[in-house]
Amino acid sequence: MFLKNCWYVAALDHELIDGKLLARTLLGENVLLYRGESGRVVAMNDRCPHRGALLSQGRLEGDGVRCMYHGIKYDGSGKCVQIPGQDMIPPKLKVHTYPAVERSHFIWVWLGEAAKADPALIIDLPYLSDPQWKGIPAYLHYDANYLLIVDNLSDFSHLAFVHTKTLGGSEEYAFVTKPTVVERLERGFRVERWHLDSAPPPFHKKVIRDKTGKVDRRNIATMVIPGIFTMETLFAAAGQGAQQGNVAGAMEYRNCQFMTPESESSTHFFWSYLNNFEGQDSTISRSLLDSLIEGFMEDKQIIERQQKTLEQDPGFQMLAILADAPLAHFRRVLGKLIDAEQTCAPAEPRAAAAAAATAAAG
Amino acid sequence: MFLKNCWYVAALDHELIDGKLLARTLLGENVLLYRGESGRVVAMNDRCPHRGALLSQGRLEGDGVRCMYHGIKYDGSGKCVQIPGQDMIPPKLKVHTYPAVERSHFIWVWLGEAAKADPALIIDLPYLSDPQWKGIPAYLHYDANYLLIVDNLSDFSHLAFVHTKTLGGSEEYAFVTKPTVVERLERGFRVERWHLDSAPPPFHKKVIRDKTGKVDRRNIATMVIPGIFTMETLFAAAGQGAQQGNVAGAMEYRNCQFMTPESESSTHFFWSYLNNFEGQDSTISRSLLDSLIEGFMEDKQIIERQQKTLEQDPGFQMLAILADAPLAHFRRVLGKLIDAEQTCAPAEPRAAAAAAATAAAG
């Protein structure tokens, strides 16, 4: 069961270069994505209504696509415009299309009711298009339900154990730090956590000059519906008083992660990890890309096995600890939205999105 | 759901040389096929009734087979003739056998009621045993329901798009030609189509000397129950009036294809593609074999994906175009025969087969 009336990241813009017909399953639906010759991005059901052949095995023509089984051609709105050897086109012969929007290297698609697909509802992440912030957008496929990845990102203590030698740095992180702030948002949550006077974690140490100095680290993470995670990370020299506001010389990261369900048991995972200190050379971005993939692979190993375990015993009830408060809140909020959508209550996604920016008491 | 009271191609004769015990699933039943030492072909359920071991893992002895688990031996009629260490043979200990007939390099098996298995019902394709016609019988496995392959062969317009560079030749074929004749038969259909004054398609061009001259091409295809496709193809020099009857110097092909269900989602696909102009050298047959495999692989890529798409959404309703009339007729006729068989109405396959030779109005 997925929330359908919202925007999901469906692809990265570079995946559609050179007329690529990209087949991607989103929320259980087979979707064909491509950039038409006019430059417009099209998202269309990936099935020819004639005999069920894949349109992604077809051929791009203008902003449309021709099924290469019997040659039937559809325009970018999914309307059939040609049947070889037949003049009359049956009105029913059309392909469902989905609203699609391109924004800062990401392609967003709306799989619910098209009438509600307001582009203004797409989350605004200004650093994705700010030249001061450098990063390389990337993709991973997970054989796990997307909420298990949401869970993973909701509790920083996993950094200490899963990512000790990559993104975390030490197990101390789990024992000596606690969230400074946990805010419940109308459509998600916000968590802030400081780790003072520690060695820089491996991914960061690799890209800085001072390998020995201690640092103060601040993570501010936000998770919003349907599965959009952003984290603002700051490293300042230990002792200079960053927590009190002196962030002179701080090095910062902006992590943007997008979980899009492929099916109930698999997920498209897109991200861009940006930094503000790189300059013109991309060495640091490439190192960070490697570090992130290294860390995500550690998550993947645990989460994909977790998925199998849950599938084996659907009756298993997880047991919450205190650190699970944010993820429990997120699942509750999401559950309510899905219920509302399923019962056809008049949803007002636009107003809700605006309200989400206002944090409710934690 | 399959039609059981009819003959299906089960194997090619060369698959049974040297005492091979061939395990092949036909219509969902595990069948053991072999040639006994007397030369007789046997088709037998591939399961020892004792403990369920595969008889195809056994040993050929005379016209019978010995299960190599506990050594129980069955003769060519499936009767148990020896139990090591035991004198009395329980009458129930026997294996079901199926009527099997060898005809022009193909092994035909009847999986329905044995009493109705009249060899005279096997379709007569004289060129399969005529030395004037040369060809190499071959086999492919499809991960798709056999009716999707029947569909494929029912509409020539796919030649233009799927096989542009192999069996088709140009997309023009779909746009400028239409079936000249579409006949509905009692057990199938017959389609005739001319393509005049065109470049020879690649598979044909490879095996002829005149690579530049234009040709007139005539295809006459017949599909009959349960899934037997034959196509008579003629190429004559463009302009000599082939369509009006002057076929002097024409080069002809006979295509025989046999679709036998392995399961609801997979098919044994046998064929022989014969030509009448090769002489004693088999270079042309070998080139045509390669060309056909090349073309069938193009079909396979589309059809196997189509199978997956249909499995994902069993509620999907295909939308017919005009060119689907023959396949719709075929499915209707087949459906009626299966219904009749299921409801135990007294089927008279022999009479029906004879009637099928008489074409009904299209």
Place this chain on the structure above:
Amino acid sequence: MFLKNCWYVAALDHELIDGKLLARTLLGENVLLYRGESGRVVAMNDRCPHRGALLSQGRLEGDGVRCMYHGIKYDGSGKCVQIPGQDMIPPKLKVHTYPAVERSHFIWVWLGEAAKADPALIIDLPYLSDPQWKGIPAYLHYDANYLLIVDNLSDFSHLAFVHTKTLGGSEEYAFVTKPTVVERLERGFRVERWHLDSAPPPFHKKVIRDKTGKVDRRNIATMVIPGIFTMETLFAAAGQGAQQGNVAGAMEYRNCQFMTPESESSTHFFWSYLNNFEGQDSTISRSLLDSLIEGFMEDKQIIERQQKTLEQDPGFQMLAILADAPLAHFRRVLGKLIDAEQTCAPAEPRAAAAAAATAAAG
């Protein structure tokens, strides 16, 4: 459906060296096996009750294990002893453990009611710890229900056909020998069979000096609940009167095999094949290990295919021959025990085990 209130072999002791966290599914339950730092063997449900991560992906600490997702630590009794960043431990946060006993290189686990897990119920096989008997304990995985392996071991005639060139020696074994004794036991059966004046079978011939002399071979096999097979094999020079009691110079083997269900369709198969004539060199044991694996692979090929055949047609009724009497008895006895366990009748496994040593009339 498995019998749960009994001991099953879960692992070999060498599988747990060096702190290995061994994940093994037993009777459908995911079990973590390890040797704690005190030397004690622990069997624990392999799932962290917090979020379902695998404990076998965790870290051994003392006699306990730490989940390496969020760092929660459990002691060897499954009790949670630490949650990083949280002082209060919820009483429900604990992992189920299973009684585990180490005995002569084998690790035994009890998956039923812990209160009934009396170590005295573990079958006593003295040669497993007797230095006079040499052998190399080993493991194979089967994609088949364990009862199909029990069946296999219940009828020696399969030696003649499946293992002609490895463990059997000749097909004559099936035709000229019959069980001398078949005893029905309360929890299994005992079969004795002599084969006189024959060539030594290949596995034995490889490890003896006299390759030409004929031998008298005696096999005494015992199968007991839940799936424990032992076979005492004796080879004496043909004609010296071994069957009459003169076993001077006989060479003997002790075969111990343990079938533990992994799932309804797969099995852990442990064994040790011991001999009493090797001396200090282990060349003979290693040759016998190879021979046994060679033979078991022959069984595996048949049995795993048999499993598939049975899965394809759950309605298939096997047809018994006389040689199936022992296995039919075993399945009957096991069925009654499982029924009794399922209906919660007060089982008295200890008394039953003692009774099993007393053979009932065959």
